[in-house]
Amino acid sequence: MLVGIGTCMQREDSPKRALEPMDLMLKAVQRAGADAGGAHTLVGVEHIAVPKGRWRYRNPAGEIARVIGAGSATTVLASVGVLQQSLIGEACSRIALGEIDTALIAGADASYRILRAKQLGERATERQQEGTPDISVEPAEELLHPAELRAGIRMPVALYAILESAWRSKNGLPVSAHRQQLGAMYQRFSEIAAANPQAWRRQALTAAEISDASDRNPMQAFPYTRLHCSTWNVDQAAALLLCSAAKARALGVPQSKWVYPLASSESNHMVPVSARADLAGCVGARLAGHSALAAANMDALQLDLLELYSCFPVAVEAYAQELGISLTRELTVTGGMPFAGGPFNNYVLQATCRMAELIREGRGCTGLVSSVSGVLTKQGFGLWANQPCAGGFASTDVTSDTARLDVPKTVVEAFRGRGVVAGYTVLHDKGAVPRALVLADTDTGFRALAWSEDTALVRRMEDSEFCGATIAVEDELFTLA
Incomplete structure (x- = not known):
């Protein structure tokens, strides 16, 4: 014992x-x-x-x-x-x-x-x-696939955010409702921490303070702000x-x-x-x-x-x-x-x-x-x-x-063709242009990672569900098909 x-x-x-x-x-x-x-x-x-x-x-x-x-x-x-x-x-x-x-x-x-x-x-x-x-x-x-490293993924937040989008889509939650749910869940976490004498951060926060990006709480990988991430x-x-x-x-x-x-x-x-x-x-x-x-x-x-x-x-x-x-x-x-x-x-x-x-x-x-x-x-x-x-x-x-x-899928690099988005995120690296990253099920039965820096597309991916969208992939870049 x-x-x-x-x-x-x-x-x-x-x-x-x-x-x-x-x-x-x-x-x-x-x-x-x-x-x-x-x-x-x-x-x-x-x-x-x-x-x-x-x-x-x-x-x-x-x-x-x-x-x-x-x-x-x-x-x-x-x-x-x-x-x-x-x-x-x-x-x-x-x-x-x-x-x-x-x-x-x-x-x-x-x-x-x-x-x-x-x-x-x-x-x-x-x-x-x-x-x-x-x-x-x-x-x-x-722990990481070579294709993930090639796509520039070094920190786990990007991959967890991709999993988050797939979970949201599977459970039928609109993007806005899902963000509210994340905020409410973590608001309660902050309240529990405030009562825990061993906690590092003992301040109860509101759902909005957690889920809304700000200078002190920047977006990391959509929909995760810094306060959604482990300290x-x-x-x-x-x-x-x-x-x-x-x-x-x-x-x-x-x-x-x-x-x-x-x-x-x-x-x-x-x-x-x-x-x-x-x-x-x-x-x-x-x-x-x-x-x-x-x-x-x-x-x-x-x-x-x-x-x-x-x-x-x-x-x-x-x-x-x-x-x-x-x-x-x-x-x-x-x-x-x-x-x-x-x-x-x-x-x-x-x-x-x-x-x-x-x-x-x-x-x-x-x-x-x-x-x-x-x-x-x-x-x-x-x-x-x-x-x-x-x-x-x-x-x-x-x-x-x-x-x-849990039988794995084959992941291909430098893919060219069509695919359906299985999960995605938008990366907000400090000092860099926001970059959309998708993981797609290809029309050939494989998996492929691709990204885009198209400003309009990135904004759209943060406003509405993109899982299930059909895309065209050319090597490591994607566009809507």
Whole structure:
């Protein structure tokens, strides 16, 4: 069970005074130990895992082990592209199987420190580390398709916005109504963040302030403004201390601190956005989500608390749709990544800490935390409760089942011919002319990416639905057919 949670956040404008990520991580770990009853609960931890952040440390888990007195711990470093829930699920599984008694998962990012250093013309330095982790976990494949890179897509917002347009079209929402819905959903997120003491941005905003572009809230990739996007420039850390019931008793951890992992599930089937047959759906989320719930003999309507991964709105919408969850209910316990903060490759740990805190307080008996890696590429879920599951902890991997159902399309480059728009966005890069980007189903049965800088066409694509429109593609440019 989860017996210790620790979070740490700083907003220090001087990069020289700001703690570097390793020190934030260590502070979160020490707080997790204190939360469980004292530093003695960390001594001798047998398994320490860390998801890679925007730092260069070679073996952060090894440094944690040395500091807390766990020199024999197995150390793990997971690269970007590995689900954070995978680390939690692996630790819980090893404890459930009796292979180990204690495990620690910790992560941190200090992107605000990096930003401030850049603004001041300074360097955000980090200490060097010796040694290597016992286990390094890497994603099996690349997250982006070569055609996406050729089209100039470097940031995930463009691809998420394309998925958003497909979701909007599939659900029959007019463009204006859809933007209002996004604003209302994220207004509620900002209100939840305002009440979360661990949130980075604690100001409740209106739907209009979120969805309407302005100098302080510029459009990024239509329909996403900056406030629809994860806030990555934050300094935040989190740590989870897990152990068996016998070990918790031996350590003297009060039972009021115990939060039980009922299930962990994941899908690691990787298909680049451009090749996905169904841009509006997420097969892996459906299979993994229902697998986690089934392990506890539950359905989504029985959940008291939810944390749907919120890097961009379509991640929330697609997960909710696949699980049969209404968008009108509370979808986050933190306030979401734009407002609570989205530390690079560490948010699931932050959200799990908040979920455990609320379960302990009696704000709910059960809670589901979802996980995303890549561009809605991999999907994961952690199911938590204030009571153990009769069948014990369950861990499932639905990757092979997802692969059988999610057959990718062939993406071609330098296409010439006709196509039907499957998804699109308008990119608003700073200092550049707005550029429309479409992903089309070609008349030859393939997929192709194309773009246009035609001002009238771009304006029309932001005012009315363009999914389903027929276009003519000449290499990488498109026009209406």
